[in-house]
Amino acid sequence: MVGKQSSETCVITILETSDLHGSMLPIHYANNKSNDVGLSKIATLIADERRKEQNVIYIDNGDLIQGTPLAYHHARLDNTPIDPMVLGLNYLQADAAVLGNHEFNYGLDVLGKAVKESHFPWLCATVVDAASGEPFLGKPYLIKELPNGVKIGILGLTTPYIPNWENPNHIQGLRFEDAVQTATKWVPIMKEQEHADVVIVSYHGGFERDPGTGAPTEPLTGENQGYRLCTEVEGIDVLLTGHQHRSIADIEINGVVIVQPGSLGATLGKVQVELVQSDGKWLLNAKKSELISVVGVDADPKLVELVSEYEAKTQKWLDQPIGKLTGDMLVKDPMQIRLKDSALIEFINKVQMELSGATISNTALFDNISPGFPADITMRDIVSNYIYPNTLKVIRITGQDIKDALEQSAEYFELAPDGAIQVSAKFRDPKPQHYNYDMWEGISYKINLSRPVGTRVIELDYAGKPLDLSASFEVVMNNYRAGGGGNYAMFQDKPVVKDIPTDVAELLASYIMERGTIEATINNNWEVIWD
Missing domain, CATH: 3.60.21.10 (Metallo-dependent phosphatases)
Structure with missing residues (x-):
């Protein structure tokens, strides 16, 4: 002592x-x-x-x-x-x-x-x-x-x-x-x-x-x-x-x-x-x-x-009005956001795709206190949901890379003894890594948690057909993920097609301000199931 x-x-x-x-x-x-x-x-x-x-x-x-x-x-x-x-x-x-x-x-x-x-x-x-x-x-x-x-x-x-x-x-x-x-x-x-x-x-x-x-x-x-x-x-x-x-x-x-x-x-x-x-x-x-x-x-x-x-x-900056929303983009249950396509995630992905020209995008719900967007959107809402100063990159990857990344994201979940869905130990310890679970737009996919880790992606389509694992695709994602951050090694050292150096929070705010009103949409292109 x-x-x-x-x-x-x-x-x-x-x-x-x-x-x-x-x-x-x-x-x-x-x-x-x-x-x-x-x-x-x-x-x-x-x-x-x-x-x-x-x-x-x-x-x-x-x-x-x-x-x-x-x-x-x-x-x-x-x-x-x-x-x-x-x-x-x-x-x-x-x-x-x-x-x-x-x-x-x-x-x-x-x-x-x-x-x-x-x-x-x-x-x-x-x-x-x-x-x-x-x-x-x-x-x-x-x-x-x-x-x-x-x-x-x-x-x-x-x-x-x-x-x-x-x-x-x-x-x-x-x-x-x-x-x-x-x-x-x-x-x-x-x-x-x-x-x-x-x-x-x-x-x-x-x-x-x-x-x-x-x-x-x-x-x-x-x-x-x-x-x-x-x-x-x-x-x-x-x-x-x-x-x-x-x-x-x-x-x-x-x-x-x-x-x-x-x-x-x-x-x-x-x-x-x-x-x-x-x-x-x-x-x-x-x-x-x-x-x-x-x-x-x-x-x-x-x-x-x-x-x-x-x-x-x-505080004055945070209360600055940005625009209006028709529909619902609130986060009521973070786990539900990660189990099925939602208007908030779809919106962020679609903005990334539109601004970058890429046809495929991924993003994450970074933490469990993200509130989503209310009807009257302010800068406070933007920075409360997109909390990192990430920028965007478009990288060229293969269909196999996409599948491997989805399998890694699928490891975010595990089934509790009573059959309930919970965050896996891999993404929970030693610290929560909600930001390392990605959700995608531009592809359609289904994840089955009843299957063993590494084999959970049971459907994966692009443009209405099974994704060609040997083909190349241009995908937009944040710079952290594009560099392999979160142990996504399949993205490391891939060709960078486009680099967008503006913070994503700024991109989202500008996108909403230019339009005045945005609409909540859900195309249900992905879901997580278990049986």
Whole structure:
């Protein structure tokens, strides 16, 4: 157990946020109802920890500047002021931040501006300049020395899988390197050259294996390498993780204490390490990790005031009328939306097809809180349903690729012992992946969940005939999926016929504004059955 501070001991408290995704205020932007999330609530917890503890380090672990209408409005429509999330971390006197994969979503200019505005260093050893091989943001680690002489080394790492998701224009001139190999290079430098007594690795990535058993939990693509970092890299004392949006604490892997604080600022990650003096050296004696919930915690009023002007502009923009709808596009039951063709999904797919010229399209219902469109549509409705800054790509793929992708999507479902339909463990653990279940337009298909995985597509037609598996087709989808994101490897490295770099949310809004009124239609081109 970590004890109290004394002249012979040193207790260090490390606080972590990760995957805040632009979450500043404790609200749902779809309806402005209260929500137990946000950096403004986290700020109250951090202040409380600083009152209680002597040596406190606060690190944000990435995916900071993207994800809410507040973040979107700043990045796309009013990027002149300081980034509101950076403003929050400056206010909290963050010691460091790490690049997340979503930091690149708005391009290098927006990211570079946010970095310059920060009163703290951004750390990342895995993203390097493609020409020189030097870390993209300069020195990838920080050495923090306490008054008693204890040195703490903090190394930043980011998942190298970013090129599989990101718009190539947003990462031009950069190379993404393996996290384990990179840590193997930099951890000894902190230990041997900088004489760090404690080594913290803040890694925007998660675990490819079960932290307790070591059993593989996902394809070993290199997207998540947390388990390997703990077992293959000597000298790491604390591993701060993220990316997977999991809640993990009170676990050690190979002697490395780990933590992952979920997402959106629902919890604050906390690690404490105790060092003792022995023969003039500080030696690690004990460590522990935990998660602190923001439930019941008041938002920091000063931070709320600091971002009030940003919020007022965002709310005005969200209430901007876009157009009208005849018919029903509301989401009453997310599972039902994913079991049979619906007006909302059909509309998004048809817009993608019309704007791209492709005859086949796919999209997803990204989460279970998407409300759908009401009769009077505002920008709030657009961004509440299309929550990611995706763009569109048309890629050329085969009929077999389409069938393989449908089979993968069909794995989203499983039958419970009582015969009810539920989300499968593959798409539920370690985090919900509703965004990786696609629904298609331009083809007709039927999925039977009573059949074994891999053989569930029982009908697949195009233009009234069975789909030719050897033929080529031009299909429009978001850039994340077109790059193979979500383990859709059948889409990787396929010819790009057309790239539409405008955010899909903007495309949808413009489409509705140009027409004034849209109509809900359903052609029932697909369904999921079980018997």
